[in-house]
Amino acid sequence: MIRLTPNLAIPQSEIQIESVRAQGPGGQHVNKVSSAVHLRFDIRASSLPEDVKGRLLHLRDRRITRDGVIVIKAQRHRTRERNRAEALERLAELVRGVLHPPKRRIRTRPTAAARHRRMEAKRRRGRIKVLRRRPSPTE
Numbered sequence: 001m002i003r004l005t006p007n008l009a010i011p012q013s014e015i016q017i018e019s020v021r022a023q024g025p026g027g028q029h030v031n032k033v034s035s036a037v038h039l040r041f042d043i044r045a046s047s048l049p050e051d052v053k054g055r056l057l058h059l060r061d062r063r064i065t066r067d068g069v070i071v072i073k074a075q076r077h078r079t080r081e082r083n084r085a086e087a088l089e090r091l092a093e094l095v096r097g098v099l100h101p102p103k104r105r106i107r108t109r110p111t112a113a114a115r116h117r118r119m120e121a122k123r124r125r126g127r128i129k130v131l132r133r134r135p136s137p138t139e
Helices: 050-057 080-096 112-132
Strands: 002-005 008-010 015-020 036-042 069-074
Touching (some): 002 080, 050 080, 069 080
Antiparallel strands (some): 015 036
């Protein structure tokens, strides 16, 4: 069970973990042992609250498939247990990130002084650019 908050947890039965061979360089041992871990978590079939599920599904994260399954591969460590713990922590971190709804942005308007400064800066830049022009034959 992964504890997210004091009153919210993900049951172990909703998480599928399988051991696979790690990629990358290694000696003879790396070809024999499966120390990397693939973690799969189906968002739609989970017991998470509906609003949290919705926010997870709307995340633009490459670890979430079109079917709504989170796939995490952990292979940084040499032992399966440490990779498993890291994968579970990364899942918890991803879900904790969407537990609370984002704050609504309050639109603000620039002050009159800020608008005036902006227009004055534009006029100044325009005058500089006019001075850079090639003089016309009539001048």
